[in-house]
Amino acid sequence: MGANISQLERDIGSDQFPPNEHYFGLVNFGNTCYSNSVLQALYFCKPFREKVLEYKARNKRTKETLLTCLADLFYSIATQKKKVGSIAPKKFIARLRKEKEEFDNYMQQDAHEFLNFLINHINEIILAERHQSSCKPKMGIGEGPTPQPEPTWVHEIFQGILTSETRCLNCETVSSKDEDFFDLQVDVDQNTSITHCLKCFSNTETLCSDNKFKCDHCSSYQEAQKRMRVKKLPMILALHLKRFKYMEQYNRHIKVSHRVVFPLELRLFNTSDDAVNPDRLYDLVAVVIHCGSGPNRGHYISIVKSHGFWLLFDDDMVDKIDASTIEDFYGLTSDIQKSSETGYILFYQSRDCV
């Protein structure tokens, strides 16, 4: 391992090594690579890292939560004397296993489920802590009804808004409904791009037969057309490629290794007409990669962009990689091979936030 570490420094070059940056691998505690890969990706989502470290600085003596464990871990990486090495995220994993029983074992978990849990859980912790601190001194003052809760920094970073527009095919009335999202989950097709998958995400679907739409105007269930488009583009756009498909004939999830290319830059085509910033430009900053043949087997690694170059984190190992190797993670054009190393969660960061 020691040789590997010094190799990374040599690859980057001591004069090129970004000041105040640390590249630390995370030790695997038995199938915890689903967590390690997501944590590395999040650490290199700069706005997220900054907010977590800020939280650490502001909250010196709070009771242990998953957020304080995450903040301690990020702080520990950010304040290492050495530039490269590895760290054991022991406290974080222990806390995670306490928080959610699904993760309280030594099985391989789904990295996206973990990300989803982590983001939502952190957001709830912040909301709960805000509630505590704002309610206690205000006791008895008696203001009006509580206004719409102010967004947390988790909202500010990851939250976007989808608007679903539904047109009743009977009365032609169009109704729309907004919903928040922290990531978009897209189906994957063979030999496509993430751009195409996102477009399909917003394709118009017809609601009919069992799935009719309850039209308020007609006061009855009617056939309708529906489509979902992005109304508010998030600062960090997390895209989950749905590569694990349930196959009835096998009675289990099968990995879809289709080749889906993802560019280093992205704009969205599936924005709504009233979108605030529809031509926001995104840069790819991190990718969680699934290696192997199924959701409960195999391995997770991540690649991240830092100071203009790309790094590959494989648990406790860190390597500098060339941007041209990213294409190795697009997927496979044939279904013959069972195992593949494929992009699973993409993190795009808006350029106007840096």
Add this chain to the structure above:
Amino acid sequence: MYKGTNPTCHDFNVVTMTPDSVSLVVGFSTGQIQLIDPIKKELSKLYNEERLIDKTKVTCIRWVPGSTNLFLVSHSSGQLYLYNEELPCGTAPPHYQPFKQGDGYAIHTCKTKSTRNPLYRWVIGSEGCCINEFAFSPCGTCLAVVSQDGFLRVFHYDTMELLGSARSYFGGFLCVCWSPDGRYVVVGGEDDLVTVWSFHERRVVARGQGHRSWVSVVAFDPYTTSYSEQDGTVDFSGGSDDETTQQNHTPNCTLSSGSSERSSVTRNSGNQASNRNSSGSDFNRMNAATCYRLGSVGQDTQLCLWDITEDVLRQPMCSKLRTSGVGGSGTFGVNGLAAGGAYHLNSMGGCVPRCNNVSTTLQTNAVASKDKECLADGNATHFHGMNMHNNSSAPSLTQRLAGLGFGDRKDGSGTHKRNFSLASRGGSTGGDKNNSSYRGSGTSNRTSADDPMRLIGTGACPRFDECPVLEPLICKKIAHERLTALIFREDCFVTACQDGYVYTWARPGKMGLASHIPSSPTTVTAAAVGGGIGPSGTVV
């Protein structure tokens, strides 16, 4: 020829070509360049053999139009070099001195007493940003370069002036071509779009949306492009008020080659220069097209055919074209415009897009992967045989073509063979993984003029709803692997894909002719089976 390296691109010299000799330059994934004669079978010369000039992959190679001995080579390092096949490459790495600099590019010459290769080095875009392809205009005057930084840059080749640029909607531009009349440059890229850039207006005039993944090759079909009868300028159906501004809407081939000191180096053969001029005046006499037929292939394994009509291209940049409401796609098809617009297609009277007309008996696409020069064997007479579409009364071109599909290609024995020598574009086994600057993302020396955040909403990169969005006439999956080549010929077109298969697709009614394509020992062209498709006017 080498171990651990493979050919990536090639070009035949159409000036020196004879029935028994041809100069073929081949670029390799590890940076070397080889000049061979596949007819005489003599291995001739190697350039950048010790990789002292550039260690990175050769991405595109072209003979300078009209030149017997000059060729231009781009690398994934973001550099473009001019070589003279007669000059040595030297035994030491070249020392450069600045020659010319402009917005987003710099040109250097070698600092040596005796002339050596490379004659010029062009550094384009931000540092280490891969040049994916370049193309000379049909008249040879202009050079269009596309890079991984998402830019199309169009230069006057002789004066080395940057004439204009465009920015992708996002991601790198991967491929580039000129319309046969030189009035438009079309690029394809990682935004899954086909982008049409007007040379005259120096702006993006249309985008084509139809591919499901990155666009790897764009090519005009000169045989199905229709031309107006007038010489010189086109009748833009009433838009006469700004006719004067249309004067220079094509790369002006008669433009004097600015710096004389340079022309002495680059065009060191007198009769070659005159050759160029004469071809230029041919070009000026040529009629401008009224409806362009464009083809594109991509990583989605699809072929798209597009009709680009003058009335779409003539739309001024407008602020909002987006339609709203559920069900509306937010785009509009070219057919809608074509029906509404006053576009009249004259009967064929045009001449062939100027290319260096070479002996048609010499079909030298032995290593054919993406050699657009192969189109040069076009001959004006063939045009008259085609009943070009006269769809003034047609309700919808798209509708009428919608029923036409590709005949199912019988995947049987003998319809295709492997071609070992095909370019491995984007192949993951490329030899040069340690080139840290490939697809470089260095934002360091990006000038403000290159900032895509500033360019959005300008002519270089209109917002998506500020620019007409074309829909393909035909969009069809034609392979199992991603497509890497598309060449239009008189009676067919040829595609190739990543796994090494080459397919020849007959045009309707040209089935018999398609089989005449000769097979040299290394050629693996195979005639297509099945109905073929209808890119020519005969089906319309």
